Amino acid sequence: MSAELMKGNVAIAEAAVRAGLEAYFGYPITPQTELLEHLSKRMVELERVFVQAESEVAAINMVYGAACAGARVMTSSSGPGISLMQEGLSYIAASEVPCVVVDMMRGGPGLGNIQPSQGDYFQVTRSAGHGDYHPIVLAPASVQEAIDLTFEAFDLADKYRHLVFVVGDGLIGQMMEPAVMPEMRPIRPRPDWAVSGKDGREKHIITSINLGAERNEAANLRIQDRIRVIRENEQRSLEWNIEDARILVVGFGTAGRVALSSVKMAREAGLPVGLFRPITLWPFPEKRLAEIVDGGIQAILVVEMNAGQMIDDVRLVVGHDVPVSHYGRLGGAVPLPDDVLHEIEKIAANIGLTATAMAG
Numbered sequence: 001m002s003a004e005l006m007k008g009n010v011a012i013a014e015a016a017v018r019a020g021l022e023a024y025f026g027y028p029i030t031p032q033t034e035l036l037e038h039l040s041k042r043m044v045e046l047e048r049v050f051v052q053a054e055s056e057v058a059a060i061n062m063v064y065g066a067a068c069a070g071a072r073v074m075t076s077s078s079g080p081g082i083s084l085m086q087e088g089l090s091y092i093a094a095s096e097v098p099c100v101v102v103d104m105m106r107g108g109p110g111l112g113n114i115q116p117s118q119g120d121y122f123q124v125t126r127s128a129g130h131g132d133y134h135p136i137v138l139a140p141a142s143v144q145e146a147i148d149l150t151f152e153a154f155d156l157a158d159k160y161r162h163l164v165f166v167v168g169d170g171l172i173g174q175m176m177e178p179a180v181m182p183e184m185r186p187i188r189p190r191p192d193w194a195v196s197g198k199d200g201r202e203k204h205i206i207t208s209i210n211l212g213a214e215r216n217e218a219a220n221l222r223i224q225d226r227i228r229v230i231r232e233n234e235q236r237s238l239e240w241n242i243e244d245a246r247i248l249v250v251g252f253g254t255a256g257r258v259a260l261s262s263v264k265m266a267r268e269a270g271l272p273v274g275l276f277r278p279i280t281l282w283p284f285p286e287k288r289l290a291e292i293v294d295g296g297i298q299a300i301l302v303v304e305m306n307a308g309q310m311i312d313d314v315r316l317v318v319g320h321d322v323p324v325s326h327y328g329r330l331g332g333a334v335p336l337p338d339d340v341l342h343e344i345e346k347i348a349a350n351i352g353l354t355a356t357a358m359a360g
Contacts, residue, residue, distance in 0.1 A: 003178035009034035015150040020185045022071040023049035025062035030114040031170035032104035056081040060088030067097035068206045070194025076102035090129030094208035098157030104173040107332030115332020116170030121309035125282040135163040137281040139252045143177040237285035238277045245274030251303035259303045262340035270355030284313045300324045
C-alpha cells in the first residue's frame with residue numbers, strides 16, 4: 001500500500017476503525033478533537049456506534065458498559081478529561097474488561113494550555129485510577145507508530161482483558177506525516193465472558209464490587225497475576241547506537257524523537273552517545289535498559305516534556321550505579337535538539353569524555 005499524508009489524530013481514529021472498533025464514546029478537548037470528529041463520520045458510515053457524551057465522566061461509563069457487553073470500544077481525551085475519567089477507569093480495571101483509551105497530553109496542571117506536554121506520565125502509568133493495578137501504556141513517536149500501536153492496542157486489551165492506553169503529546173496528534181494504514185479487519189465475535197440479554201445463553205455478571213476482605217483480596221491477586229505476566233512479556237523499546245555508547249539518552253514520544261536528533265549531532269562530534277526510547281511506558285522496558293547500562297554506560301540523560309516523571313522509572317532500574325540527570329521543558333514547551341546536545345556535552349565533560357579522546 002502507498003503512504004498517505006495524515007494527521008496523527010485522524011490516523012489514530014482510522015486505525016481504530018480498521019482494528020474493528022465497534023463503539024466510541026468521547027467528549028471534545030484540544031489537542032485530540034480531530035480524532036472524535038473523524039470517528040463521528042466514519043462510525044456512522046459503517047453503522048457502528050458513535051456518541052458524543054455530555055462529559056468525560058459520562059463517556060468513560062459508556063465505555064465501561066460497552067466493554068462489559070464484549071464490544072471493541074475506545075475513548076479519547078487529554079489531561080483534564082483523563083483526570084475526570086479516573087473512577088471509571090478503576091471500575092473497568094476491577095471488572096477485568098478490555099478497552100482502549102487515547103490520551104493526547106497537553107500542558108498542565110489544571111486546564112493549563114493546549115500545547116504539547118508529557119505531564120500525564122504519572123497519571124497513566126501509576127494506575128490511572130484508584131487501586132492496585134497498572135494499565136498497559138503505549139507511547140508512539142510518529143504518525144506511523146501511532147497507527148501501528150493503536151492497531152495493536154486492541155489486541156493487547158483483548159488478550160489480557162485489560163485497560164490499554166495509547167499516549168502521545170499534542171504534537172503527535174497534530175503533526176502530519178506520510179503513513180501506511182492497515183487493511184480493514186472484520187468485527188470480531190463477542191467473547192464468551194461478555195454479558196448478554198439473549199435467551200438461552202449462560203448468565204454472566206461483571207462487577208467491580210467485591211464485598212468482604214477475602215473476596216476482594218482474591219480479585220486483586222488475580223489482577224496482580226495478570227500484571228506479572230504482562231510485565232514479563234510486553235516490555236518494548238527502540239534503541240540507536242548503543243553498542244559503544246558511554247552516555248545514554250532516554251526519552252519517549254516526541255522528546256525521544258528530539259533526543260535522537262541530538263544524539264546524531266553528538267555522534268557527528270565524536271561523542272559516544274546512544275538513544276533508548278521506551279515504547280511501553282508500562283510495563284517499563286526495564287530488562288533491556290538494565291542490559292544496556294551493564295554494557296558500559298557511564299551516565300544517563302533523561303529528556304522529557306515535564307519536570308521529571310519517567311526519570312523515577314529509569315532510576316529504579318539503574319539504582320546508584322550510574323548517575324542519572326534530567327532535562328525537561330514544562331507547560332507545553334518542546335525541547336530543541338541544540339539544547340539537549342548542550343546537556344550531553346556537559347555530561348561528557350563531567351565524566352571526562354571528549355571527542356578527541358573518543359577518536360583516539
